[in-house]
Amino acid sequence: MSIILSSKNKDQLLFEGFRYRRDRSVWQCIKDKYKGRARFDENIYEAYKNHTCQAPNPEEIEKAVYNYEIRKKAENSHDPPRLIIQEARLKLSSDAAADNDIPKEPTSFSEIVIPLKFQLTISNQQFLLYDNDDNQNRLLIFASRDQLDLLNGCEVWHCDGTFAVVPKLFEQTYSIHGLIREKTLPLIYSLLPNKKEETYETLFRVVQQHVQRVPRYITIDFEKGAENA
Template sequence: MSLINSSKGSDQLLLDGFRYRRDKAVWRCVKDKCKGRARSDGNSFKMHQDHICQAPDPDEIEKALYNYEIRKKAAECHDTPRLIIYEARLKLSSDAAITSPQYNASQRVIQRIRRDDNIPSEPKTFADIVIPLNFQNTYTNQKFLLYDNNDVNRRLLIFASKEQLDFLNQCESWHCDGTFALSN
């Protein structure tokens, strides 16, 4: 069972080899004219009404997860499209990989998401560095960007979580390395 977003951003439920879309209080099969329904009791989802469409297709579920992961990674990180697609394809079975979208189609999806969501491209100068709010906190919503002086010529950014600072505080010695050619 998984909850994902479709390519249009609506919620989808993946359950027992079928895909469902939200329809008020129930989840309906995504296939047209299928009577398949699922309901939630608060803790879990259960099939409520039998499907009249074809048997469950695990490859279709894998492809839906593949597409969801590509869209999610495209919006969250600056990894190259090739790396995002490669990592997502590693999780596919050989049967699902055969029918999954070609590389060029997946690459266009990534480019479109990054263009539409105004995800900044790779910066060329210090002034170009824009750190979106979702990258300024950890997954547990703790502050991660501790300091930003916003100086165009000598930008200084400090990233660390509270746990990382506590760990450094407990260490007897620190060993550092840096790019001295850039520190004028």
């Protein structure tokens, strides 16, 4: 038995192979159409209404914990995302890992297919801003509407690329940060296939299409292609 937070930051009870959400003073099976209930009584949890959905599913519970641990560590750790995910996957059983809905790591740009669920934020805002679908030089840009609105209000931008934390096939992760209340926040993320000037030009052109206000100051790293773009 354990209690975790869902992707919407709500309590979920994991008990005897089922997942429950809070329903006032009791817990209700997360599958809305079904009647399974659990309650806390005299220091123990017990199911008191039978489930009509399906048999207990330990692998589903494992994956719920897996997703929760990734979110929790991402909020409290400075580790690279890839390392956080790899450490969480080590705790999965082989069956749960095989059935996990995270796409397999591609071996070529043509194999990159981004499922709809990974194109959206947890509040269903579009997050995949741009995909050039180029099987030779794939370029992906990510930002939600809220992030773009924040960047639109920033007078200072900081653009920075890293080669240390980047998925295979891509050459660098490039981000655009905005200065908000004396804090620099990452608001646009992109995966670049190379350091060519035309790649940076495409990136900044897409940003200009979605952010109307021109900042007063822009700081960049020392990549010549980015500086020229």
